[in-house]
Amino acid sequence: MPDITAKNPFVFYSRLHLRELTGIRASTLADLLAYIRVVPGSSIYHHTHHFLQRHQYLSPEPPNDFAYWVSESLGEDGLGEKLASIDTTKFQSIRDLRDRIVLLLEEERKKKPSIFEKTTPEGEDFYFIKSVSVVFQTPYVAGNLSEFRDALSKVTISSIYFHMFEARLRLERQTNDFSFWIGESLGDKELASKVARLDPYTHTLEGLRSKILNLTDRRLKS
Amino acid sequence: MPLLDDYKDMVGQSVIEELRVLSEHLKGASIKNVNSTAVGGGVAEILHRMVPLLRELGLDARWDVIKGGERFFQITKNIHNALHGADASVSADDFEYLLETNRSNFDNIACDCDVMFIHDPQPIGLVENKGREGQKWIWRCHIDLSVPKKEVWDLLKPYVERYDSAVFSAPVFSPELSIRQFLISPSIDPLSEKNRELARDEIERALSPFNLDLEKPMIVQVSRFDYLKDPVGVIESYKIVKENIDCQLVLAGGTATDDPESEIVLEKVREAAADDPDIHVLLIPSGSDTIINALQRAASVVMQKSLREGFGLTVTEALWKGKPLVASAVGGIPLQVKHRYHGLLCHSVEGAAYAVKQFLNSPEFGARLGENGREHVRHNYLLTRHLKEYLLLFIAVRHDADIITL
Numbered sequence: 001m002p003d004i005t006a007k008n009p010f011v012f013y014s015r016l017h018l019r020e021l022t023g024i025r026a027s028t029l030a031d032l033l034a035y036i037r038v039v040p041g042s043s044i045y046h047h048t049h050h051f052l053q054r055h056q057y058l059s060p061e062p063p064n065d066f067a068y069w070v071s072e073s074l075g076e077d078g079l080g081e082k083l084a085s086i087d088t089t090k091f092q093s094i095r096d097l098r099d100r101i102v103l104l105l106e107e108e109r110k111k112k113p114s115i116f117e118k119t120t121p122e123g124e125d126f127y128f129i130k131s132v133s134v135v136f137q138t139p140y141v142a143g144n145l146s147e148f149r150d151a152l153s154k155v156t157i158s159s160i161y162f163h164m165f166e167a168r169l170r171l172e173r174q175t176n177d178f179s180f181w182i183g184e185s186l187g188d189k190e191l192a193s194k195v196a197r198l199d200p201y202t203h204t205l206e207g208l209r210s211k212i213l214n215l216t217d218r219r220l221k222s
Numbered sequence: 223m224p225l226l227d228d229y230k231d232m233v234g235q236s237v238i239e240e241l242r243v244l245s246e247h248l249k250g251a252s253i254k255n256v257n258s259t260a261v262g263g264g265v266a267e268i269l270h271r272m273v274p275l276l277r278e279l280g281l282d283a284r285w286d287v288i289k290g291g292e293r294f295f296q297i298t299k300n301i302h303n304a305l306h307g308a309d310a311s312v313s314a315d316d317f318e319y320l321l322e323t324n325r326s327n328f329d330n331i332a333c334d335c336d337v338m339f340i341h342d343p344q345p346i347g348l349v350e351n352k353g354r355e356g357q358k359w360i361w362r363c364h365i366d367l368s369v370p371k372k373e374v375w376d377l378l379k380p381y382v383e384r385y386d387s388a389v390f391s392a393p394v395f396s397p398e399l400s401i402r403q404f405l406i407s408p409s410i411d412p413l414s415e416k417n418r419e420l421a422r423d424e425i426e427r428a429l430s431p432f433n434l435d436l437e438k439p440m441i442v443q444v445s446r447f448d449y450l451k452d453p454v455g456v457i458e459s460y461k462i463v464k465e466n467i468d469c470q471l472v473l474a475g476g477t478a479t480d481d482p483e484s485e486i487v488l489e490k491v492r493e494a495a496a497d498d499p500d501i502h503v504l505l506i507p508s509g510s511d512t513i514i515n516a517l518q519r520a521a522s523v524v525m526q527k528s529l530r531e532g533f534g535l536t537v538t539e540a541l542w543k544g545k546p547l548v549a550s551a552v553g554g555i556p557l558q559v560k561h562r563y564h565g566l567l568c569h570s571v572e573g574a575a576y577a578v579k580q581f582l583n584s585p586e587f588g589a590r591l592g593e594n595g596r597e598h599v600r601h602n603y604l605l606t607r608h609l610k611e612y613l614l615l616f617i618a619v620r621h622d623a624d625i626i627t628l
């Protein structure tokens with residue numbers, strides 16, 4: 001396939017996180033629920049997403065922080081499993097994701113009110129942390145698919161994370177930046193749809209990089 | 223001194239590149255680190271590596287050491303111990319003496335940098351110089367503040383709150399404060415003598431004085447002889463394991479010369495070890511980095527069965543060496559180890575023994591968790607990540623927003 005020049009170049013960005021302590025901690029499920037309602041969105045974001053970057057070499061990766069704490073520190077495996085199985089890809093905003101977690105915990109409280117008063121062992125409180133994110137442009141810019149392929153093979157996993165995971169929440173749309181650019185700027189709807197269908201939550205970030213590289217390689221050879 | 227490119231093989235070219243891109247936004251910014259010692263101790267160790275790397279990235283990084291006399295250092299030692307929860311006393315007079323000593327350093331330590339990065343309580347009073355518009359003061363606390371002696375913390379807290387931000391190593395160490403608090407974990411240097419790769423013959427040579435059987439399963443705990451590291455509990459766990467599995471135990475560490483209790487602990491350890499030839503109690507002087515490295519690498523399972531722990535860098539070291547790890551869920555350890563992903567967390571002697579048995583009976587299970595642990599450290603606890611977070615911190619303190627677009 002000829003290497004079409006993009007209408008607009010793709011500029012690779014990256015986003016790095018610094019953790020800020022909120023001073024809020026929970027030692028019971030009742031506390032957890034109360035605080036999940038009020039902590040900043042950047043805290044909900046942190047506890048449902050940071051593990052994807054911190055544990056990005058593991059597939060399947062450990063569950064989100066709420067699920068892990070409920071299972072490992074409170075010993076409530078059933079509820080932990082329910083929290084772990086919340087499909088974060090379905091949510092286009094942190095607000096919706098927060099509402100879902102709150103609803104799940106409220107339903108559980110109706111069924112098993114007593115577990116909401118159970119306290120964790122000493123030193124195992126849940127500490128609410130929020131992410132302070134720094135977004136910046138990398139030196140990589142692609143004007144066509146070959147350049148895109150070349151840059152993708154070199155950028156950090158933080159950059160891949162930014163364009164694959166965060167586009168959805170940042171732009172509140174059901175796709176990722178790569179797919180959007182391939183479809184809109186290169187006009188390659190077929191490749192765009194293949195990239196859009198990749199489930200970022202079931203691959204490691206390096207795995208995702210390989211998948212997209214394979215797809216672009218095949219396209220460039222076709 | 224290693225350069226950034228020397229870390230490329232371990233963390234990848236793109237990570238180093240990202241540090242360079244990020245530091246473009248801090249080019250020429252002046253950062254003044256102040257601590258209390260130029261050599262010895264973890265803080266100085268980190269600064270020796272960190273300051274040259276920040277300079278390589280184009281920041282004007284500087285490092286000053288506060289000067290004081292014998293009384294000053296006795297007071298700061300008492301403060302340190304009291305903040306760790308020990309029974310040490312610090313009077314209001316003592317604290318005033320500390321502040322006076324800080325003031326007498328004003329002429330030698332120019333507080334004129336864009337970021338004043340003050341480490342631990344000793345130089346905390348330098349913040350009295352705060353005033354220049356746009357300048358940011360950060361207090362970097364390396365101490366476990368989870369159960370500080372209240373009257374000592376009450377003396378310190380008003381000074382901490384004069385800073386713009388504070389940085390702690392683990393959430394459990396952070397107290398209630400009116401200023402922003404960031405979480406930055408410490409790190410290990412993969413190129414240091416304690417962590418560099420060792421060939422098999424180097425390991426054998428380093429351990430040859432100790433009469434160990436390198437073919438027999440070996441449980442190792444490296445820690446100074448201190449009640450809080452629970453060496454006697456480790457022996458009890460080993461004895462339970464030994465009922466089913468032929469293995470040996472190595473307890474390696476030093477005694478602190480200024481801590482009379484450590485001699486008593488060592489005595490109890492020897493008593494508990496009795497005449498079991500498979501228990502090796504090794505007293506090693508501080509700075510025996512090659513020996514520690516070799517012991518961790520020779521281990522079948524590394525233990526850290528502490529009753530209380532700071533961040534727990536010995537855990538980080540063991541994970542980096544890809545070792546199956548059994549550690550207590552205290553201090554900074556749960557931050558580093560997700561149970562059943564990177565190691566096994568325990569809460570008791572019996573729990574620790576059970577975990578060790580799991581690893582010794584299923585070496586492939588241990589190898590898998592060990593490999594996960596190594597990757598976890600590669601991505602989250604090496605010096606390059608620490609450097610990245612310091613750069614982010616210097617950027618973040620200039621903004622109030624949760625999302626900063628450069």
